[in-house]
Amino acid sequence: ELIFYMKITVERDTLLEAVSNVSRAVSAKSNISALEGILMKARDGSLFLCAYDLELGISTSISAAVEIPGELVLNAKLFSEMIRRMPSQKILIESDEKLLTKVQCGVIQFDILGIPATEFPELPNVNDSEQVEIPQNVLKSMIDQTLFAISSDESKPVHTGSLFEIREGSLRIVSVDGFRLAIRTEPIGCEKELRFIVPGKTLSDVSKLLADEEEPAQINLSRKHVVMGIGGYHVTSRLLEGDFLDYQKAIPTDQVLDVTVNTRRFIECVERMSLLINDRLKSPLTLQFDEDRIKLNCSTSIGKSCDELECKAAGEKLKMGFNNKYLLDALKASGCDEVRLKINGALAPLRILPPQGENFLFLILPVRLKNE
Known part of the structure; x- marks a missing residue:
């Protein structure tokens, strides 16, 4: 038997947090209107909320004063905006047999039409897992x-x-996109x-x-x-x-150059150099590794820039080109004060590692420099 009546009271802040979080799984555009909604089931002192776009589903339960148990689906965007604009008080949600739903907070009242819960797709079962x-x-x-x-x-x-x-x-x-690779390991x-x-x-x-x-x-x-x-x-x-x-197989095991560098200074340096690069003006950053410094150059049709950065280096002197964004993404993701760069040759991938150990490893393919 389908029960369509529902009458519950719930705290606004608790409801808003739950609705905002499950809404991440709401389908943006769908020809099934239930997928653009949040399923709500009220039973024994709790309200179950769920959104599911057929690939990703997010659900939770919050405590509620349930006078009449029931279930229905409300449009997620509208419902969350209504709750967001209400004061921090108790909210009454009441639905009749035609699913006309009253959402009330003090003197504020909305009446909106719900969708039958039967139209909401079932989440996949992961029991014997x-x-x-x-x-x-x-x-x-x-x-x-x-x-x-x-x-x-x-x-x-x-x-x-x-x-x-x-x-x-x-x-x-492990993540990979053809130009870079990120690996993170934890016991x-x-x-x-x-x-x-x-x-x-x-x-x-x-x-x-x-x-x-x-x-x-x-x-x-x-x-x-x-x-x-x-x-x-x-x-x-x-x-x-x-x-x-x-x-x-993609990770080189040898290196001809081992460099330790301050991460924040390296990021600031790359960001400065990147001022001359945009989506229309793509140009690699040139990194020249010398004994105790990295020299950076960049030239696009707007102009040229150069900078230098202190480092500790052991091994060959190399000159390499990199995509500035790929370099920045990896440096920002490192979360360390210092990083180690290991390189196996001017056209080999750059490995970025923590100062000790290998709890992360980022790999970036270099860009072949013209006239090399």
């Missing part, structure tokens, strides 16, 4: 340090996500062997939900889907299928 736990802050830093290298090229869909590889007690996240004390690819959009939404604390996030895995439990939220996403790049 593998489960892994990771502290939220660790997972957040791993995602944030590898997001920048995810490909946006739909012709190779498998690279529009990041590879998660769990083996020998550690988790490794997580899990003895399973798992390998799956999560879409980039899911990861950027997951990162926003993850807190900077050691509370664990749960990752449940089935063949085609992953469900991440974060705080009171469940994020359900389809996985990407296909052959991910054999990234181990």
